Amino acid sequence: MLNERKLKILQAIIRDYIETAEPVGSRTLSKKYDLGVSPATIRNDMADLEELGYITQPYTSSGRIPSDKGYRLYVDQFMSLKKISDFKKDLLELELLNKISEIEQILQYSSKLLSQITNYTTVAVTPQLKESKLKHIQLVPIDSENVLAVLVTDSGMVKKPIIRLDHKVTDSNFETISNYLNDKLYGMPIENIEESLVEILNNDLKDFSSIVDEIIPEIFQSLDEINNLDMFFNGTMNIFNFPEYNDILKAKSFLEFLEEKQLLSNLITSFNNEGLNISIGSENVYKEAKDCSLITATYKIDNKTLGWLSVIGPTRMEYSNVVSVMAEASKFINDLFKNRYR
Amino acid sequence: MLNERKLKILQAIIRDYIETAEPVGSRTLSKKYDLGVSPATIRNDMADLEELGYITQPYTSSGRIPSDKGYRLYVDQFMSLKKISDFKKDLLELELLNKISEIEQILQYSSKLLSQITNYTTVAVTPQLKESKLKHIQLVPIDSENVLAVLVTDSGMVKKPIIRLDHKVTDSNFETISNYLNDKLYGMPIENIEESLVEILNNDLKDFSSIVDEIIPEIFQSLDEINNLDMFFNGTMNIFNFPEYNDILKAKSFLEFLEEKQLLSNLITSFNNEGLNISIGSENVYKEAKDCSLITATYKIDNKTLGWLSVIGPTRMEYSNVVSVMAEASKFINDLFKNRYR
DNA sequence: TGTTAGCACTCTATTTAGTTGAGTGCTAAT
DNA sequence: ATTAGCACTCAACTAAATAGAGTGCTAACA
Numbered sequence: 084m085l086n087e088r089k090l091k092i093l094q095a096i097i098r099d100y101i102e103t104a105e106p107v108g109s110r111t112l113s114k115k116y117d118l119g120v121s122p123a124t125i126r127n128d129m130a131d132l133e134e135l136g137y138i139t140q141p142y143t144s145s146g147r148i149p150s151d152k153g154y155r156l157y158v159d160q161f162m163s164l165k166k167i168s169d170f171k172k173d174l175l176e177l178e179l180l181n182k183i184s185e186i187e188q189i190l191q192y193s194s195k196l197l198s199q200i201t202n203y204t205t206v207a208v209t210p211q212l213k214e215s216k217l218k219h220i221q222l223v224p225i226d227s228e229n230v231l232a233v234l235v236t237d238s239g240m241v242k243k244p245i246i247r248l249d250h251k252v253t254d255s256n257f258e259t260i261s262n263y264l265n266d267k268l269y270g271m272p273i274e275n276i277e278e279s280l281v282e283i284l285n286n287d288l289k290d291f292s293s294i295v296d297e298i299i300p301e302i303f304q305s306l307d308e309i310n311n312l313d314m315f316f317n318g319t320m321n322i323f324n325f326p327e328y329n330d331i332l333k334a335k336s337f338l339e340f341l342e343e344k345q346l347l348s349n350l351i352t353s354f355n356n357e358g359l360n361i362s363i364g365s366e367n368v369y370k371e372a373k374d375c376s377l378i379t380a381t382y383k384i385d386n387k388t389l390g391w392l393s394v395i396g397p398t399r400m401e402y403s404n405v406v407s408v409m410a411e412a413s414k415f416i417n418d419l420f421k422n423r424y425r
Numbered sequence: 426m427l428n429e430r431k432l433k434i435l436q437a438i439i440r441d442y443i444e445t446a447e448p449v450g451s452r453t454l455s456k457k458y459d460l461g462v463s464p465a466t467i468r469n470d471m472a473d474l475e476e477l478g479y480i481t482q483p484y485t486s487s488g489r490i491p492s493d494k495g496y497r498l499y500v501d502q503f504m505s506l507k508k509i510s511d512f513k514k515d516l517l518e519l520e521l522l523n524k525i526s527e528i529e530q531i532l533q534y535s536s537k538l539l540s541q542i543t544n545y546t547t548v549a550v551t552p553q554l555k556e557s558k559l560k561h562i563q564l565v566p567i568d569s570e571n572v573l574a575v576l577v578t579d580s581g582m583v584k585k586p587i588i589r590l591d592h593k594v595t596d597s598n599f600e601t602i603s604n605y606l607n608d609k610l611y612g613m614p615i616e617n618i619e620e621s622l623v624e625i626l627n628n629d630l631k632d633f634s635s636i637v638d639e640i641i642p643e644i645f646q647s648l649d650e651i652n653n654l655d656m657f658f659n660g661t662m663n664i665f666n667f668p669e670y671n672d673i674l675k676a677k678s679f680l681e682f683l684e685e686k687q688l689l690s691n692l693i694t695s696f697n698n699e700g701l702n703i704s705i706g707s708e709n710v711y712k713e714a715k716d717c718s719l720i721t722a723t724y725k726i727d728n729k730t731l732g733w734l735s736v737i738g739p740t741r742m743e744y745s746n747v748v749s750v751m752a753e754a755s756k757f758i759n760d761l762f763k764n765r766y767r
Numbered sequence: 768t769g770t771t772a773g774c775a776c777t778c779t780a781t782t783t784a785g786t787t788g789a790g791t792g793c794t795a796a797t
Numbered sequence: 798a799t800t801a802g803c804a805c806t807c808a809a810c811t812a813a814a815t816a817g818a819g820t821g822c823t824a825a826c827a
Contacts, residue, residue: 223575320677331671
């Protein structure tokens with residue numbers, strides 16, 4: 084059904100279109116790529132490839148462009164990975180090792196580097212807080228009216244909301260409460276904590292109920308807010324380098340899709356398997372992403388998701404480049420995670 | 426030199442151009458605005474206004490558009506402030522009072538609201554950390570390998586970098602060090618702290634030098650990094666609503682100007698006087714901002730700058746609207762600041 | 768003297784028609 | 798099975814024509 088020559092032709096079309104963003108014609112193919120057959124033969128094969136859905140014509144008698152199905156075949160079957168240059172490797176390694184302490188920062192910096200290296204837009208997503216378990220909680224008085232709550236989860240995330248108090252309290256109380264909460268809530272899924280707390284309150288902490296009453300809801304309210312902001316973007320303006328976004332409306336709707344965050348976050352966090360995941364154009368469920376491709380790396384340790392790192396661009400994406408770079412980057416990142424959060 | 430009619434005409438031109446973004450002609454003016462004179466008369470006056478530099482012609486025999494000088498006269502002399510609607514007032518008040526604890530958040534949320542209400546891009550800037558004085562420092566152990574440093578400045582900012590340790594240490598040490606640092610560094614400008622520390626180290630903290638040696642440089646390095654990110658943007662995509670950014674290159678360069686951050690931050694933080702400040706087009710020193718106007722509110726308490734809030738848009742900005750809203754917003758924000766950081 | 772109607776002129780924006788060129792599909796020859 | 802040849806298609810570009818909004822100037826008017 085797809086003999087070797089047709090595969091070669093398809094590959095050439097994809098390569099050329101990724102490079103030029105222009106529909107590819109039979110003459111170009113025969114001249115530019117060493118296919119050993121005449122344009123007429125290529126035309127016949129192209130007609131077949133079109134019938135099978137791997138390429139399409141933007142309009143009658145134009146050249147062909149790859150379809151999403153075509154890209155899919157390409158990335159699955161005959162995409163060749165490149166060796167990424169030593170320079171890029173060094174960049175990744177050095178920057179990552181130097182800059183980093185918190186899990187969010189690992190993702191944030193990786194994302195930044197990735198966008199610099201690939202010239203696409205990258206997104207880093209941290210896992211939903213409520214799905215993790217509490218590992219450590221501590222209340223630290225800042226001044227007479229503010230308390231800092233430090234929460235550490237089993238997946239290594241640290242949240243540090245500041246809570247404002249209506250009345251003043253002494254330091255010692257906080258230590259007591261802090262220790263108590265720590266004892267009782269260790270290992271508890273954050274999602275369940277608020278309800279659990281009500282019970283605890285009424286039983287054990289009667290003496291401090293006025294304080295706890297005030298602080299706990301505040302903590303979890305502010306966690307909710309912080310939670311909505313757990314995406315880091317880099318290179319958003321890179322899309323202006325691609326001719327597909329020369330149309331102001333296209334650019335606008337893409338940027339607004341990014342700004343929306345919710346949909347994109349759903350899309351990215353739907354990839355649960357550790358490793359790389361490619362989703363192409365129409366494979367994305369949201370219509371806003373129908374002419375984008377996403378390459379997403381999911382990071383896990385012991386079945387706990389630590390975060391996602393995603394490169395997003397037009398379906399005409401340099402898949403082989405991006406995948407190569409991301410694979411390489413993932414080595415470092417996984418190492419970092421394993422060293423620090425195992 | 427500028428009789429009343431000419432002022433009226435100028436005002437009408439500005440109003441119309443702000444509304445339509447199209448050059449305004451004499452016929453339009455005479456029909457749409459109740460000037461009581463014929464187009465020919467208006468034409469004569471317009472010629473005078475042009476000679477004085479308040480309006481210009483994009484090309485021969487087109488209508489007129491206001492110049493930066495024209496806008497300046499308008500905002501200084503005869504711009505009328507609007508009463509902002511109760512709805513908007515409520516929105517501001519409710520959201521701000523509900524959402525807020527930290528100083529950064531006050532600015533961030535105000536900025537968000539402001540962009541929603543005005544439909545322009547807004548920027549919030551927090552003051553340079555190094556210019557403030559340290560009010561409180563505390564080291565909080567998170568786990569055996571990480572310490573949280575909490576720093577509070579006299580201007581109410583709280584920074585919370587997490588420091589990773591190479592070797593493990595016991596809790597008690599931190600409390601001692603923490604207390605010690607707190608004693609010694611209180612009231613010191615953050616800029617000077619690093620050098621001061623070296624001395625302290627060598628004198629008093631010999632017992633803990635290995636820990637302090639490791640932690641202190643890390644703290645201030647991470648402060649530097651955090652410092653670079655002290656701008657919050659909202660409504661950046663609003664520029665797509667303005668025809669002046671229909672050109673993809675214009676939009677791109679504007680967005681890249683925002684992403685650059687440094688220039689814009691310089692521009693905004695150059696406004697030192699408490700209250701509102703309007704800078705129009707060519708009045709902005711950077712060429713990237715030559716066709717933008719900025720309306721900037723500087724917030725101060727006791728001569729300490731707490732932050733800036735800026736609305737940025739095309740020179741054809743709805744000055745009177747924006748100024749009205751910002752004036753109203755500033756009331757709330759100042760109240761909040763005064764209640765919390767005085 | 769200030770205001771206005773009239774008119775020729777200017778310049779952009781839009782429409783229309785014509786041209787070019789890359790690329791196709793089909794047919795017939797190899 | 799492959800290829801040369803050819804008629805055909807369609808977007809993209811170019812050039813010319815047209816419309817329309819607006820001006821400046823002049824002369825008349827109150």
